[in-house]
Each structure stands twice: as C-alpha cells, then as structure tokens.
Amino acid sequence: MPSAAFPNRFALLSSIIASVPFFQLGYEIAVPRGIKLIEVSIGRPHADLAEFEWEYGTLILLAVLVAGLFINYFGRRWPFGFGLLIYAVGAAVLSFGSTFETFKVGRGFMIVGTGFGVVIGPIYIAEVSPARVRGFLGSFPQLLFCFGRLSGYAAQLAFREHHLHNRGWQVMTGIPCVVSLVSLATLIFSGFRESPAYLPIAGLLEEARTVMEDDMGCPSEEADERIDQLKKVANIPPYINGNTNNYNRNKGGIDGMWSRFFNGATVLLILLHILHQLTGEFIVSTYTRSILISLGGQHSEQSYIRAVAALTGTRIVGSMVLMLTVDRFGRRRMMLASTVVSMLAAVTMGVVWIANQHGCMSDQVAFRWLAWAAIVFEAGLSVGLGGIIWMYGPETIGLPARAMAVAGAVLTGQEVGKMINMKSLSIYGQSLPRFGRSMLISAGFLLVCTLLTFAFIKDTSRETLTDYFDPSTNDQAQ
Numbered sequence: 001m002p003s004a005a006f007p008n009r010f011a012l013l014s015s016i017i018a019s020v021p022f023f024q025l026g027y028e029i030a031v032p033r034g035i036k037l038i039e040v041s042i043g044r045p046h047a048d049l050a051e052f053e054w055e056y057g058t059l060i061l062l063a064v065l066v067a068g069l070f071i072n073y074f075g076r077r078w079p080f081g082f083g084l085l086i087y088a089v090g091a092a093v094l095s096f097g098s099t100f101e102t103f104k105v106g107r108g109f110m111i112v113g114t115g116f117g118v119v120i121g122p123i124y125i126a127e128v129s130p131a132r133v134r135g136f137l138g139s140f141p142q143l144l145f146c147f148g149r150l151s152g153y154a155a156q157l158a159f160r161e162h163h164l165h166n167r168g169w170q171v172m173t174g175i176p177c178v179v180s181l182v183s184l185a186t187l188i189f190s191g192f193r194e195s196p197a198y199l200p201i202a203g204l205l206e207e208a209r210t211v212m213e214d215d216m217g218c219p220s221e222e223a224d225e226r227i228d229q230l231k232k233v234a235n236i237p238p239y240i241n242g243n244t245n246n247y248n249r250n251k252g253g254i255d256g257m258w259s260r261f262f263n264g265a266t267v268l269l270i271l272l273h274i275l276h277q278l279t280g281e282f283i284v285s286t287y288t289r290s291i292l293i294s295l296g297g298q299h300s301e302q303s304y305i306r307a308v309a310a311l312t313g314t315r316i317v318g319s320m321v322l323m324l325t326v327d328r329f330g331r332r333r334m335m336l337a338s339t340v341v342s343m344l345a346a347v348t349m350g351v352v353w354i355a356n357q358h359g360c361m362s363d364q365v366a367f368r369w370l371a372w373a374a375i376v377f378e379a380g381l382s383v384g385l386g387g388i389i390w391m392y393g394p395e396t397i398g399l400p401a402r403a404m405a406v407a408g409a410v411l412t413g414q415e416v417g418k419m420i421n422m423k424s425l426s427i428y429g430q431s432l433p434r435f436g437r438s439m440l441i442s443a444g445f446l447l448v449c450t451l452l453t454f455a456f457i458k459d460t461s462r463e464t465l466t467d468y469f470d471p472s473t474n475d476q477a478q
Contacts, residue, residue, distance in 0.1 A: 010215040011129055011137060014192055018080065018124045019140040020183040021117020023148035024087060024176050028114065030152025030308075031172055059108060061411045063115025068407025071120055072400055075202070076127070076195040077187070080120045084184040087113025091177030106173070113180070119407045126394035127197040128211070130218050135326035138391030142382065143319040146312055151175070153309040197399060200230040203244045233399045260401040261408070268456055269393040269405060273413030275449045276389055279381070280346055280442030284311070284374055311378045318382025331388050331395075335453040338384020343446035345377035350439035357436065385449065392457070 070079045090109025093102055122141055129137045155172045186192065193215055199208035205227065212223040231238055326334050349370055356366035389409075397405045 008215075008217045010193070011133070011217065013186070013190065014128050015125045015137040015140045016144075017183050017186055017192060018117075018121040019144040020179060021083065021087075021114050021121050022141040022145040023151075023179065024110075025114050025118060026145040026148025026150075027152040027155075027176050028110070028148075030149045031155065060111045060115040061414055063112040064119050064407050064411050064414075067116040067119040068404045070116075071123070071198075071403045075198045076120055076124045077192060079116060080124060081184055081187050083113045083116025083120065084180045084187065085113070086110075086116070088177050088180040088184065091173055091180065095171070095174035095177060110173075110176075119403070119410060122390045123394045123403060123406060124195055126391060127195040128193075128216055130216055131222060133327060134395065135331070135391060136323050138395070139319060139323040139326060139387050141390045142387035143316065143323065146316040146319055146382075148176075149312045150309060150316065153312065196226065197230060200227070200234045200236065201399075203234075203236075205231075205236070205241060206243050230399075258401075258404075260398070261404055263397075263401070264456075265393075265396045266401065266405040266408070268452065269389070269397065269409040270412050271452060272385075272389045272392070272449070273409040274416045275445050275452075276385055277413045277416050278442070278445040279342065279385070279449065280377070280439060280445075284349075284377060311374060314375050314378045315382040315386070318379045319387060322383050322387050325383075326388070326391075331392055332453060332457045334384040335388055335457060336384075336450060338380050338382075338386070338388075339446050339450040339453060341380030341383075342377050342385070343380075343443045343450065345373045345380055346439045346443040346446060348373040349377065350436045350443065352436075353439070354436035 067079060067083070087110050090106045090111075090113060092106075093109065094106025097103060097106060118141075122138065125137050125140065126134060152172075155175060193211050194207075196208040196211040196216070199205070199211065208230065209223055209227060212218045212226060213220060218226070228238065231240070236244060322334060352361065352366050352369040352373065355361040356363065361369075393406045393409060394402060
C-alpha cells in the first residue's frame with residue numbers, strides 16, 4: 001500500500017478503539033475452554049457452567065438489537081463508551097467475586113458490553129474512514145478478534161500451571177477489564193469524535209465537515225459529497241450549510257427506518273452472516289481436540305490449545321493480508337478467493353476423514369492432510385468472508401436503516417449458528433465419525449456463498465462515498 005494511502009492518527013486510533021469489543025469477543029470465546037479453572041474457583045460442576053453459558057448466549061443478541069436502536073437516537077460515540085463501561089464493570093465483578101452468583105452477574109454485564117461493541121464498532125469505523133483506506137481500517141475488527149483469541153489461549157496455558165490459589169479464572173477475566181478501561185479513557189480524552197454520519201442528524205453540519213476534513217483527512221470534494229448526502233438523510237434543505245435544529249425532527253429518518261430496512265443490501269448481508277455461521281468454523285474448532293486424540297495420540301489439554309492457537313495464528317496472518325490488499329483488489333475479488341479456497345479445504349478435510357474411517361488412509365497421513373487443510377481453511381476465511389462481512393454492511397446500507405440492518409444480520413446469523421450447535425437440531429451431527437460429512441456440507445454452504453458473491457456483491461468505490469451515504473440507490477459499482 002502506498003505510504004500516502006495510510007490513514008492519519010485520528011482514523012487509525014479511532015478504528016483500533018472501535019475494534020476493542022472484537023478483542024474482547026475473541027478472548028471470551030477462548031477463555032471458557034479453560035472452564036476447569038472456574039470449577040476449581042467457584043466449586044460448580046461443569047454441567048451447571050455449560051448450561052449457564054448457553055442461556056446467557058441470548059443476552060448478547062438482545063444487546064445487539066438494543067444497540068442497533070440506540071445509535072440512531074444517541075449517536076455512535078457514547079453508546080459505544082457505554083458498552084466499554086458495562087463490560088469493564090462486569091469483568092471487575094467477575095475478577096473480585098468468588099461465588100457462582102457473582103460469576104453470573106459479571107458475565108451478564110460483559111456480554112451486554114460486547115453486544116453493543118460488535119454492532120457499533122464496524123459502523124463507526126466505516127463512517128470515520130477516508131474512502132481510500134476504508135477496507136484497511138475495516139479489517140481491524142477481525143484482526144483484533146484473532147488477537148483476543150490468541151491472548152485467551154495464552155492466558156489458559158499460563159494459569160493452568162499456576163492457579164494462583166484458585167484465583168486463576170478471576171485473574172484471566174480481569175485482563176480484558178484493563179483493556180476496556182484503557183479504551184474508555186482513550187475515547188474520553190483523546191479526541192474520539194462523534195461519527196460525521198450522525199452529526200448532521202443532530203443538526204451539526206459544521207462539526208461534521210470539521211471531522212471529515214480536519215480529523216479524517218478527507219479531500220474537500222469527498223466531504224462535500226458526504227455532507228450533501230447526509231442532508232438528504234436528515235431532511236435538511238440543500239441551501240443550509242451551517243448548524244440547524246429545525247430539520248432533524250425525526251432524527252434523520254428514524255420514522256422511516258423500518259420501511260427502508262427490507263432491501264436487497266440488507267437481505268444479502270443477513271444471508272452472508274448466516275452462511276458465515278454455517279461454513280464450518282465452529283466445526284473445525286469443536287473437532288480439533290477429538291482429531292488430535294484419534295489420529296495424533298495427543299491427549300493433553302495443552303496440545304489442544306496449542307493446535308487451536310496455531311489456527312488462530314494463521315487467521316492473524318490472513319487478516320493482515322486482507323488489510324493490505326482489500327482496498328487494492330476490492331471486496332468482491334477477496335470474497336471470491338476466500339470462499340473458493342475455503343471450499344476446497346473443506347472438501348479435502350471431508351474426503352480425507354472419510355477415507356481414514358474406511359481404512360483407505362493411515363492415521364499418520366490423514367493427520368498431516370487434515371492439519372494442513374485446516375490451516376488453509378482458516379487462511380481462506382480470514383482473507384475474505386471472515387472479515388469482509390463486518391465492513392460490507394456498514395459500507396453498502398444507507399441511513400437510517402444501517403444500524404438495524406447490521407444488528408439484524410448479526411442477530412440472525414448468531415441465532416442460526418446457535419441452533420446448528422443444538423444437539424436436537426444439528427444437521428452436522430455430534431459424533432466424530434460424522435466429521436467428514438460435516439465438512440462436505442460446509443463446502444456446500446461455501447459454494448452458495450461463492451455464487452451469491454459472484455452474482456450480487458459489487459465493489460464499493462474507493463474514491464467517493466456517494467452511494468455509501470445515499471439511501472435512494474443500491475448501485476455501488478465503481
């Protein structure tokens with residue numbers, strides 16, 4: 001990427017802070033794998049803890065829905081800060097508590113904070129990014145998600161050896177509390193500005209132009225185009241160029257939010273989130289340990305964590321590749337490369353496992369093939385589908401339906417993924433011999449995602465954001 005294309009300090013710092021909830025989410029996913037530490041610390045059986053985590057999974061979805069409503073009324077900055085604060089409170093309660101009740105309260109607050117952040121963060125990044133580096137900055141959520149998972153696995157390895165007098169779980173959950181508090185302090189004191197997409201809705205046209213030109217570094221032509229489109233959204237006449245409180249009675253079209261919600265871009269985003277949940281990431285993660293035990297003879301928890309950490313490291317490298325290439329090659333090409341590569345890897349894993357189960361391939365050979373295919377699978381998802389779905393929605397869905405469309409897509413995708421994980425509804429099956437069939441089904445979903453990408457996804461313009469802010473058009477072609 002040419003040096004001139006790198007974002008300025010404001011855009012870069014704002015994008016990192018807005019991606020912190022994804023770090024927390026990745027950490028949250030990784031840490032519960034050390035659930036034995038919780039059993040030791042609070043004296044509860046594994047079944048109680050697993051049931052609790054399952055029930056609280058719906059709480060994050062409710063938080064996502066509330067966040068989608070809040071940011072249309074209260075902007076992006078302070079609801080995002082609220083999410084960071086709630087998360088920090090929950091992590092603090094969990095760190096200093098020692099009972100199952102405090103564990104539940106702390107986890108509840110943390111989940112709500114994460115739900116707010118994963119909706120608001122990508123929207124804020126898209127709205128404060130100069131067009132030329134919007135993909136680069138929009139890749140930060142996936143990158144920090146991967147670092148969060150890697151940090152969680154590292155914490156497990158560290159604290160499984162040193163239980164700190166049965167306080168290992170509390171120490172592990174206190175780590176993201178510090179991250180959240182530092183991010184909140186940065187948001188308050190470092191010039192973390194309100195999104196320029198919301199300021200005209202509040203009647204603050206002059207502030208919106210200042211943020212675009214002085215903070216974001218947008219050329220004046222791009223700022224003019226954004227302001228003109230945002231005036232339409234906020235029902236402000238084109239001849240008004242200064243601050244006004246007379247034309248934002250419905251908060252930038254809130255009354256028409258649902259009428260604009262159901263459009264082609266929203267439906268496509270929802271389908272992409274659902275397909276992302278069905279493509280098999282959780283299958284690879286779920287069966288990694290079983291495969292190691294079955295084929296490699298590695299029975300230790302440490303070996304399992306190291307294997308999963310290796311896959312996460314692969315995703316980090318892939319995320320960096322996405323960051324450096326998406327603005328050059330576009331969303332469509334990266335998505336196609338992602339789905340095709342991951343589809344071939346999924347087919348390989350399915351065929352190899354079936355061949356091994358039928359005695360056509362030795363355990364040692366199958367283990368090597370599966371290990372490499374899993375790495376290619378993770379790499380494929382990371383260079384496209386895994387990261388682009390978080391940037392594509394905020395880029396292509398116009399105001400005022402943008403927040404609810406992103407929230408609805410996240411909620412629907414997560415609910416479908418949750419249903420697939422339920423034993424009673426799982427189309428994949430829960431036993432290890434069905435792993436081969438599972439990966440072939442995943443390949444089928446990836447094929448569907450490839451066809452959708454080829455037919456419907458168009459690259460958003462890297463030069464202007466006219467279509468990005470215009471609620472009256474669905475044309476994002478360059």
